[in-house]
Amino acid sequence: MTVIFGMTWREMLRKRVVLLTLLLTLAFLVAFWFIAQTIGSAGSIAGLDPNGGEALMERFARGAFLLTLGYFFGAFVVAFLSIFSSFSAIAGEAEQGVLQAMLPRPVPRWQWYLGRWLGYVTMGVLYAFLLYVAILGITQWHASVPRDAVSLAEAFLLFAMPVPILAAVSMLGSGFLSALGNGVFMTMLYGAGWLGGMIEKLGGQMPLGAVVLAPLSKISGLIALVMPVDGLQGKMLAVLFDYGSLGSLMPVGANPMNQFAFGQVPSASFVVYAGIYGLAALGLGLWRFERKDL
């Protein structure tokens, strides 16, 4: 398995996937730096006592907005990196003929599968960590938002959790669909999850009656069950800002200007569900791969 794991990493490095991703991320971070500088500058909080409570609240709100913006982008990049690094893992290599030369080797198929998955996951999680720290650092520099280490660690785990889930689903799809078909399928699936999240966020902020909100909530809930990744991002922000205790002090989640906020905070059970969802996808993918004719 270590050979396959190492091969996956080497593939990412040689194909310059990592380099390209890092360069584009750097470009984003530079842009984000200036955005953060503009929004978070103390001088823009006009008319408020810099040491007063209102200014503190305003600074926190701006920092929260910046972090939400940064992680909104970050979640996208991490998700797409996870999907596009793994969507052709089986179908693509089988179509090319690479697998036909590799699998007759004395390596159990489950080891090959897990080696590939672990390769994609470690790379994605490492990238997620770097991005997470960079966004946090930039926001901290320009608009300090007080947080504790436990929240930060928990939020990071939630931020990185889509990586193993998406890689598992993407590899599962690759066992059934062609490389191109799976790429389209995964993009649509992730997009559906994102749409479900947006329906809930925007629906909660619009002046809609309970008659409208109830079915909307049901639809977004069903979509979140099909693709739970967007819900994890919402949970991550909730943990990062400690919305539970903050909600009584300021309207962080209901700012009509903030489309990156969310309506309901996903429960801990939802996170457990997402974990089981990922494990089920991994297990099903393994089962499929063990029986696949090549």
Added chain:
Amino acid sequence: MSEAAIVADGLTKQFGNGRGCRDVTIAVEAGEAFGFLGPNGAGKSTFVKMMVGLVMPTSGKGTLLGQPIGSLPSKRLIGYLPELYRYQEWLTGEEVVRLHARLCGVDRQAADRRVPRLLEDVGIGLRGRDRVKHYSKGMQQRLGLACALVGDPPIVFLDEPSSALDPIGRMEVRRLLERLKAQGKTVFLNSHLLEDVEAVCDRIALMNDGRILRHGRVADVLQQRLRWRFKVGGFSDAALGWLREESGLPVGIPPDAGSDRDGAVWLEADLANEEQAGWLNALIVEQGLTLYEAGPRSERLESWFANAVAGLNHRGERE
């Protein structure tokens, strides 16, 4: 009798579209070179894929040196060059072979000795330092041969090993196959290049429409029919009829032989022995025809193949 290296017992794979192979039973002795022939779409590659663990059989069983096919112990015994091959184009040729060596459990020191030599043997040499993406199809096929052999396996499955090679490359591969055979390896050769099969293999099997149609020793197959040709002058249709009647032999005019400028005609007959040839000679002379030339024409595997599948449905052509 030596141990059977490759055994298939009623091995069947049926795909949803009706393709695959059915009830294949063969045994290849250790150290033997076995040629597997058949038209396109006959099911040859499916059979090989079952033997190397890429395709799960629908029914039947198979073993490689006593180990069930698809099992890890059986995979330790084989080298395989697939028909459809591509190698990681982001690696160099040498890195690909080293990757396969690691997957085979070859330690680093052994790989250091073996990989450069193998690259030399298959004609890649120093181009092993180039990325695979710069390789031609023929170079990739050579690379595939090196990968198949890097674990020093006792059994080698080669699915069309020289289909992408130029004539010199084909000759090199044929020599390589002969060396493998001389080393005592069991070679299972799936090929349309019948000259290679004829030169290297001890036994052959012919598959058509997913079933084994014929099998036997190459030497026996080639001697099954002794075909003689006679160049005669003064020929007439009446003379041909008389020859057939008198000799009781299937004398005819071969379709590929027209008459010479001097009016001479080639006659052909499948004979059981040389006595029949002598008898036919005597009858030709007795009939007043001029006999210019007479001699046996040994059948090539190509014509054996063509005769064997003549008139049969070929799935590869039916699509």
